[in-house]
Amino acid sequence: MAPWSGHGGAAAAAVALVSWLCLAAVGGVGAIGANWGTQASHPLPPDTVVQMLKDNGFQKVKLFDAEEGTMNALKKSGLEVMVGIPNDMLLTMATNMKAAEKWVDRNVSNFLNDGVDIRYVAVGNEPFLETYNGSFLQTTFPAIRNIQSALIKAGLGNRVKVTCPLNADVYQSSTTKPSDGDFRTDIHELMLNIVKFLSDNAGAFTVNIYPFISLYSDPDFPVDYAFFEGASSPIIDGSTTYTNMFDANYDTLIWALKKNGFGNLPVIVGEIGWPTDGDMNANAQLAQRFNQGFMTHIATGRGTPMRPGPVDAYLFSLIDEDQKSIQPGNFERHWGIFTYDGLPKYQLNFGTANSRGLVRAKNVKYLEKKWCVLKPTVSLSDSRLADSVSYACSRADCTSLGYRTSCGMLDIRGNVSYAFNSFYQINDQDDVACGFNNLAITTGQDPSTGTCRFGIMIEVDSAFSWKLQWFRSDFLLMLLLVLLQLCLALS
Numbered sequence: 124m125a126p127w128s129g130h131g132g133a134a135a136a137a138v139a140l141v142s143w144l145c146l147a148a149v150g151g152v153g154a155i156g157a158n159w160g161t162q163a164s165h166p167l168p169p170d171t172v173v174q175m176l177k178d179n180g181f182q183k184v185k186l187f188d189a190e191e192g193t194m195n196a197l198k199k200s201g202l203e204v205m206v207g208i209p210n211d212m213l214l215t216m217a218t219n220m221k222a223a224e225k226w227v228d229r230n231v232s233n234f235l236n237d238g239v240d241i242r243y244v245a246v247g248n249e250p251f252l253e254t255y256n257g258s259f260l261q262t263t264f265p266a267i268r269n270i271q272s273a274l275i276k277a278g279l280g281n282r283v284k285v286t287c288p289l290n291a292d293v294y295q296s297s298t299t300k301p302s303d304g305d306f307r308t309d310i311h312e313l314m315l316n317i318v319k320f321l322s323d324n325a326g327a328f329t330v331n332i333y334p335f336i337s338l339y340s341d342p343d344f345p346v347d348y349a350f351f352e353g354a355s356s357p358i359i360d361g362s363t364t365y366t367n368m369f370d371a372n373y374d375t376l377i378w379a380l381k382k383n384g385f386g387n388l389p390v391i392v393g394e395i396g397w398p399t400d401g402d403m404n405a406n407a408q409l410a411q412r413f414n415q416g417f418m419t420h421i422a423t424g425r426g427t428p429m430r431p432g433p434v435d436a437y438l439f440s441l442i443d444e445d446q447k448s449i450q451p452g453n454f455e456r457h458w459g460i461f462t463y464d465g466l467p468k469y470q471l472n473f474g475t476a477n478s479r480g481l482v483r484a485k486n487v488k489y490l491e492k493k494w495c496v497l498k499p500t501v502s503l504s505d506s507r508l509a510d511s512v513s514y515a516c517s518r519a520d521c522t523s524l525g526y527r528t529s530c531g532m533l534d535i536r537g538n539v540s541y542a543f544n545s546f547y548q549i550n551d552q553d554d555v556a557c558g559f560n561n562l563a564i565t566t567g568q569d570p571s572t573g574t575c576r577f578g579i580m581i582e583v584d585s586a587f588s589w590k591l592q593w594f595r596s597d598f599l600l601m602l603l604l605v606l607l608q609l610c611l612a613l614s
Contacts, residue, residue: 154203155418155473156183156437157460158394161190162444164549165583167465169196171484172442175465176202178482180473185393185437187248189230199238205286205437206230207245208270210259216246217265220272227273231283241283245393246270249290249331251310260310263287264317271324280324287317288329288393291372294379300360301429304375305382318385330376331394331439334368334413338404339452346404351416363428369395369417374429381429390430394439396460399468401453403527411469414438414460418473445520445549453522464489464581488582495547495557496540498564503535511559512542519545523575530575540570541577548580 157176167175173196176184183203186193197204208216208226216223227244235241246267250259271285293314296303306314321328334349348354351367358365365371373390380388397413398405421434443459461467465484472480501508515521521542523530530541543563550556557563571577 154182154435155180156185156203156205157181158185158187158437158440159193160187160440160442160444160447161193162446163442163463164445165463165581167442167463167484167487167581169193171465171486173197173200173202175461175482175484176200176441178485183242183437184441185245187245189226189234194230194234194239195237197239198234200240202240204239204241205243205245206241207288208247208266210247210250213247213250213259213262213266216269217262220269223266223269224273224276227270227277227279231274231279232277235279235283243284243286243327243329244270244274245329246285246287248288250287251293251307251313252290253292260313264313264320267317267320271320271326284326285324286321286327286329286391288331291330291332291376293330294376296375299358299371301358301363301365301371301374301378302360304378306379315383318380318383318388322385322388327389327391327435328376328380329391329393330373332369332372332392333395334372335397335404335454337368339402339454350412351420365428367420369420370427373427377427377429390435392434392436395436396439396458398454398457399459400457400529401449401455401522401525405454405457406529407469410460411471414471418471449522453525453528456520456522463578489579490548490552490582492569492579493552493565493567494540494570494577494579495543495552495563495565496570497536497543498562501562505562507560507562508539511562512539515542515546515559519549521545532573533575537570537572537575541575544570544577548578551580551583 159172159176169192172193177200181202183205184197185205185207187207188209189206194206212226216226231241231244247259247263250263267285267287271280274280274283274285292307293310294304294306297305305311318328320326338344338346338349345354345356348356348366348368351369354366358371360371365374373392376390377386380386380390395417397410399407399410417436421436424433426432426434438460440458440460442461442465443457443463445456445463447455449455459468460471460481461484464487467481467483470480516524519542522528524533524538524541525531530537533541543557543559547553547557547563547565552565554565557565569577
């Protein structure tokens, strides 16, 4: 994901679940998928993730690359796969047909032959975001064409389709009404070329829709409109009333397609979800409310006013990723419905195999039960604290600290300890990583409190993580610089 784009009680929950089960049985619901991102310092083993996907009733998965370990784990899994080509590869795919053919051979043909059920190749990921300042405007469409040509040459043109996940900012409405929707003026011609190409080659338009981002970006955005229980100020568009942002945003796209002659092009919701931390509106309660509301909403099989029928969608995302860029906001590392170690953050019923709720990852191995915290004897006025915390947070993950976040209730000592422990865990509990100029100490007593979890890192296959290798080399470099300064001072 990139930047843009009332509970009824037990009886209501029971009704929703029964509806899910009944509709799923008669095929009224489109298969639900999940986005599987791997920007984590300590990712769960691919085999563990695939089993988790299956245990929770997911029928398809969307990837952002074609990493070999991930693809191997998906062999004969029964999961439909959308494999991705990152934006940094678009130039190569656009300008080198042989490279495109080689990519398809290695990442599509090869794995199809080994039992990976690849259905789509996602060329790029939100390449036309306005924040990219046009970086991929010249390469995205040529890359799409070349990958399609490579699929045809490989004899896969009728089996694997191309698509391009786009942010909802590629279209807009001149008013608030979906019927006034059209593609963005600065990329209008380009979008029509891409849409026509997808239509001619039986592809699909993939869009990422995020009501949370609208709420995050606009303090005046009506909160209830982001959810699915009905809005106090709905949008009236002719004879149609829109009570939630998803329907209105989705139909703005349908109107844009329709008025340009492609009203029947299939649409996939490539990403939709709600984060659980890193912002005042990002928490487990609101995430559960949104995701369950979305699932129940599409369970009816009615679709949206402009596009009746099952909705094809991938939840964003499966697991938290502690290495994602936080430029859009601290919430970026907290989109998962599962924590980094595969624990469900809240209950979510899909009405399929997981009708009892989310199933945690199996056979996860942890490091020792120990944490790194601020020494009780250290004074908060110690001049070394600020730099130590800054160092830890810049190299670990402190996005759960802040106003109305999961660890927002911590006092100053708690904040410092959280930062130290995050750095310590991300570096595999190495003693060197709990030094901080003798300000920190390890403890066997869990400092977690309330909603604030001081995590213990999971084991990884390698002897020590790449982060620790980097940390040690960085530490040695600093040491060498200090020695050099001493030598110069003594000379």
